[in-house]
Every structure is written in C-alpha cells, then in structure tokens.
Amino acid sequence: MISIEARLARMALKGDQQAFAEIVGLYQDKLYHMAYRMLGNRQEAEDVVQDTFLRVHKNLERYDQSMKFSTWIYRIATNLSIDRLRKRRPGYSLDAESSEHEGLDGYSMLPSDDRTPESEALLSETQRTVHQAMATLPPKYKSVMVLRYLHELSLQEVGEVLDMPVTTVKTRLHRGRDFLRKKLERVL
Amino acid sequence: MKCNVAILYMHDYLDDELPAVQTAELKTHLQSCEACKLRFEQLKRTEAFAMSALSDTSTLPIAAGAATHEAGSDRLSERIMGALPTPSRKRSWTRMFRNHPAITVAAVFVLLMMTSFFSMWGQDTELVVSGTDLQHVVIEGDTVIVPEGVQVNGNLTVENGKADIQGEVAGDLIVIDGSTQLASTAKIIGQNREINQALDWLWYKVTQTVSGFAN
Numbered sequence: 491m492i493s494i495e496a497r498l499a500r501m502a503l504k505g506d507q508q509a510f511a512e513i514v515g516l517y518q519d520k521l522y523h524m525a526y527r528m529l530g531n532r533q534e535a536e537d538v539v540q541d542t543f544l545r546v547h548k549n550l551e552r553y554d555q556s557m558k559f560s561t562w563i564y565r566i567a568t569n570l571s572i573d574r575l576r577k578r579r580p581g582y583s584l585d586a587e588s589s590e591h592e593g594l595d596g597y598s599m600l601p602s603d604d605r606t607p608e609s610e611a612l613l614s615e616t617q618r619t620v621h622q623a624m625a626t627l628p629p630k631y632k633s634v635m636v637l638r639y640l641h642e643l644s645l646q647e648v649g650e651v652l653d654m655p656v657t658t659v660k661t662r663l664h665r666g667r668d669f670l671r672k673k674l675e676r677v678l
Numbered sequence: 679m680k681c682n683v684a685i686l687y688m689h690d691y692l693d694d695e696l697p698a699v700q701t702a703e704l705k706t707h708l709q710s711c712e713a714c715k716l717r718f719e720q721l722k723r724t725e726a727f728a729m730s731a732l733s734d735t736s737t738l739p740i741a742a743g744a745a746t747h748e749a750g751s752d753r754l755s756e757r758i759m760g761a762l763p764t765p766s767r768k769r770s771w772t773r774m775f776r777n778h779p780a781i782t783v784a785a786v787f788v789l790l791m792m793t794s795f796f797s798m799w800g801q802d803t804e805l806v807v808s809g810t811d812l813q814h815v816v817i818e819g820d821t822v823i824v825p826e827g828v829q830v831n832g833n834l835t836v837e838n839g840k841a842d843i844q845g846e847v848a849g850d851l852i853v854i855d856g857s858t859q860l861a862s863t864a865k866i867i868g869q870n871r872e873i874n875q876a877l878d879w880l881w882y883k884v885t886q887t888v889s890g891f892a893n
C-alpha cells in the first residue's frame with residue numbers, strides 16, 4: 491500500500507508541479523502551525539514553511555518510503571525551527587530554571603509585531619501562560635511538546651520525527667510537562 | 679509506594695502508558711497522600727491546558743496583508759510554488775520553437791556557434807556579481823546578500839553563487855549556475871530568472887548579444 495503523499499512525491503519527481511502543489515496543500519497549514527508554536531513569530535514561521543518545502547522538493551529523490559511522509563516533513567520543519575531558535579539566543583538550560591527566574595517572561599522576549607489587541611484578546615489567561623512558559627523552554631524540550639500536543643503524535647512517532655529513542659522523548663516530555671505545571675501553578 | 683515512584687507513574691499515566699496494575703497502585707497511593715493528589719490534579723490540568731493552547735488555530739496570526747487565514751494560506755502557497763526551481767525548461771523551449779518560426783531560424787544560427795559557446799560555458803566557476811548598484815550588496819563566501827531594507831537600483835546578476843534576497847531589487851534578478859533564496863520581505867520588481875543549464879546559459883548570452891546589437 492503506497493501512501494497518497496508517496497504517490498504525489500513520485501509524480502512531482504517527474505516534474506508534475508500540480509502534484510507538488512497538492513503536497514503543499516496537504517501540509518502547509520500543519521507546518522505553519524507547528525513552526526509558529528516553535529518560533530512565536532509569523533514571518534519566521536512562514537520562512538520555515540517555505541524552506542521546508544524547498545528542501546522536500548530538492549530531496550524528493552531521496553525520500554525513503556519506509557518512513558511515513560509526515561514523519562519526514564515534520565523532521566525537516568522541526569530541524570529548521572530548532573536551527574533558528576539556536577541562532578536566536580544563547581543556550582538556556584532547563585536546569586537553570588529550577589531556581590525560578592521570575593523576571594524571565596518568555597512572551598515579552600518575542601517579537602511584538604504579531605501581537606495585536608485582537609490576538610491578545612483571543613488568548614485566555616491560561617493560554618497566555620502556556621505560551622509564555624513554552625517560549626522559555628529550550629528547543630529540545632519545546633520540539634517534543636509541540637509535536638506531542640499539536641499533532642497529537644504518539645511517543646513512538648515523536649521519537650521517529652526527532653530521530654531519538656522513545657525513552658529520551660519520555661524524559662523530555664515529563665520534564666517539560668512538569669516545567670509547565672510549575673509555571674501554571676498560579677492559574678491551575 | 680514512595681512519592682517519587684508515584685510521580686513517575688503519573689507521567690506514564692498521562693502518556694497513556696501505565697499498565698492497569700500500576701494504575702491501581704497509583705490510585706491507592708493518591709488516596710492516602712495529599713501532596714501527590716494535588717500534584718496529579720495539577721498535572722492533568724496542565725496536560726489539558728497545554729493541549730488546548732497549543733492546538734488552538736484561532737490564535738495563530740494571519741499573514742500580513744491578508745484578510746483571512748485562508749487568504750494568508752493561499753499567499754504562502756503561491757510564495758512557495760513561486761520559489762521552486764523552474765521545471766523542465768526544455769518543454770517550453772520546444773513550444774517556443776513551434777510558435778515562433780523566427781526563433782527556429784535563430785536557433786540554426788545558434789547551432790553553428792554552439793561548440794564555441796559550450797566550451798566557454800563551464801569554464802569560470804568563480805563568483806561573478808554584476809549590476810549597476812552594488813554598494814549595499816553583501817557578499818559572504820559564495821552568497822550574495824541583499825539585506826532587508828536595502829534597495830538595489832537596477833539589475834543584479836549573480837554567476838556561480840547563491841543569491842539571498844531579503845530586500846528589494848528594482849530591476850531584474852538573474853542567477854546563473856546558482857540558487858536563489860527569497861525571504862518573505864524580498865521584492866523583485868523586474869524579472870527573476872535562474873539559469874542553470876548550458877542551453878539556458880547559451881540562450882541568455884544570445885539574447886544579451888542580440889539586445890546588445892539592437893541597442
């Protein structure tokens with residue numbers, strides 16, 4: 491049984507632009523959502539989506555069908571997002587967080603151009619707290635949380651996307667979850 | 679059961695990976711331990727809040743200049759498809775020959791000169807940047823960058839390198855044997871062409887020569 495995406499990929503490889511446009515249609519919104527949750531910035535998220543598809547297009551030939559197409563494309567997008575996060579600011583360890591830096595408001599570290607009164611009003615207090623806490627999470631925890639919560643991937647699938655053992659995924663998810671719990675304590 | 683074991687079980691439970699026997703053990707512990715009971719409640723709510731906050735698409739920002747999510751999404755699709763390398767140029771070549779007999783005549787002329795052109799093509803692999811307004815263009819290795827906010831007043835030609843356009847090019851952007859990257863802030867007023875094959879390169883040189891004659 492060959493997946494729709496694999497079939498489209500094969501057609502695109504032969505130069506069928508429409509087939510590639512179908513792939514874009516299938517994944518663009520999912521990738522944008524994911525990249526935005528990783529980066530918290532619209533423009534950067536759009537750039538990551540575009541770069542992801544350019545890479546997919548360039549490497550169609552190398553797509554290994556033993557891997558789910560979604561796994562492959564999520565992996566590319568996640569890696570591009572992590573690269574951008576790492577370039578953005580110096581490494582920040584979750585261990586340093588245990589001493590509870592209260593002044594460290596992740597949300598205010600984000601570029602503000604996307605924050606309109608309308609979008610602010612749409613966010614509930616808890617949602618805002620979740621996003622603030624997520625913004626302070628190091629990329630390696632953030633990617634696990636985003637894949638797990640946004641796409642509702644199984645731990646196994648998260649491991650495949652991030653190319654790491656399930657045990658590592660679990661550890662990061664648990665630490666990330668506990669980190670969020672501490673941040674949310676006030677509103678829980 | 680010790681509390682640290684109970685905490686591990688809580689996470690496994692939330693991951694949907696705690697076997698029935700251990701689940702029962704956890705429940706027994708929670709009945710007798712207030713601290714763990716509170717923690718478990720908090721974790722369950724954290725899980726629910728994280729899931730709803732992260733998966734909520736209504737709080738995603740809409741692309742600048744677009745009225746709705748759909749319009750923003752369409753714009754991004756267009757941008758992506760526009761940024762892809764142009765496919766099978768040869769097909770459009772044959773179409774051009776069919777529709778414009780004069781070009782066929784020119785092609786015969788071109789064929790006569792082909793050998794010399796082909797030997798010229800591929801000779802120089804060094805980065806060549808040409809244009810009328812290059813003072814704000816940044817060159818890093820083999821990448822030619824037009825930084826954000828910068829306007830290049832005229833054409834920009836990059837040979838054997840990458841063009842990374844974040845700003846504006848008022849004329850044409852031509853990349854020969856290289857690649858083009860357009861940031862979302864990029865704006866190219868003229869044509870944007872990538873020339874990668876010997877044949878295309880030849881065509882480019884010929885049209886340059888012809889327009890040179892015409893001028």
Ligand SMILES: [Zn+2]
Binds near residue numbers: 713715
């Ligand atoms: Zn306990």
